[in-house]
Amino acid sequence: MSGRTQAALYAEIDHELSWSERDLPQHVRTKHVHRLHPYLGKFVPQLAETLLRRSLATGAVVYDPFAGSGTTLVEANALGIHAIGADVSAFNCLLMRVKVARHDLTALRRDLDRALDAPPADPPPSEWLARWYAPAALRDLAGFCSTVPGSDEPETLAVVASRAARSARLAAHHDLDMPRTPVLGPYACHKHRRECRPVERADHFLRRYATDTVRRLAEFDDVRTAADVEVVHADARTIDLPERIDGIVTSPPYPGLIDYHEQHRYAYELLSLDDRRELELGAAAAGTARGALDAYCDGIAETLARARPAFGPEATAAVVVNDRRDLYDEIARRAGYSIARRDVRHVNRRTGRRAGEYFEQILWLRPVRPRRGARAA
Helix, strand or coil, rough: CCCCCHHHHEEEHHHCCCCCCCCCHHHHHCEEEEEHHCCHHHHHHHHHHHHHHHCCCCCCCCCCCECCHHHHHHHHHHHHCEEEECCCCHHHHHHHHHHHHHHHHHHHHHHHHHCCCCCCCCCCCHHHHHHHHHHHHHHHHHHHCHHHHHHCCCCHHHHHHHHHHHHHCCCCCCCCCCCCCCCCCCCEEECCEECCCCCCCCHHHHHHHHHHHHHHHHHCCCCCCCEEEEEEEEECCCCCCCEEEEEEEEEECCCCCCCHHHHHHHHHHHHHHCCCCCHHHHHHCCCCHHHHHHHHHHHHHHHHHHHHHHEEEEEEEEECCCCCCHHHHHHHHHHEEEEEEEEEEEEEECCCCCCCEEEEEEEEEEEECCCCCCCCC
């Protein structure tokens, strides 16, 4: 981050927003539905909860224009805050709907048992699937998925199938986030610290995740409230919003870091989901050349500007970013906001095998209101 040393950032840390691995172990970060499906680049739920508590009251309406895996929506509901989440990814919206919906767990268990007992089936025609799965594993997944259309809980079964498909790929156990090529023979496994072999079947993953899914949905039932949650599969630059929202809590994609559609390619191929990757903002495939960064800034500014007319008089936007390229001062200005405050959050752990530390900033944005008596341009 230009002009700001690491020592200066340490001095600005908000310790209520920063947790060590010991303070916040994985099983706490992934409570109830937050671990319904792995998701790279996930918003920490305790951070979303803290930002919601600081900026919104029970009964308010929060909007997340980059809703991702639904962390803001889940935490808002638990606090009695109504929530709207938008995302361009069909997989993300599927996952969010399953997390926040009310489920008939008795019917779900019945349908899962039926799906688990289904015989292996022919998979959908896909060169990608054929390349990334052993034939028996792919037939296990296809058999399970054949029961989805007749289920009372089709989306929940689809999420279980996707989670199993992620684990059953011909990928090294330590490289499930973004494997580059299929593993076709024995390999040195950094996760298990021994030699492992490629996965041959998917049935054991399906059974494990079916049980875990029911448990996690039941756990969220214990903390959910009657607050409304709406999931919108849309480009947040063009979404139609309600007349009023009381705030934004969001973590936009970071430029050039993650391809969110490609991260869950197995789900798109197996479940025939609508692929809109050309609308992703900041996709890794776009890179970080000047033109890509300009397009990213345009998209984030358009998204924030789209929400501004719906802001109530006291509304603020809490935007979690790692703004090491100093893009957000200009983004905020172009979107019609001022940065009222910056909080610094120290992050000293990463997902997967990545290590190290870095800093995030929480930018508190307020719409720039026309001065009383000022003429419109």
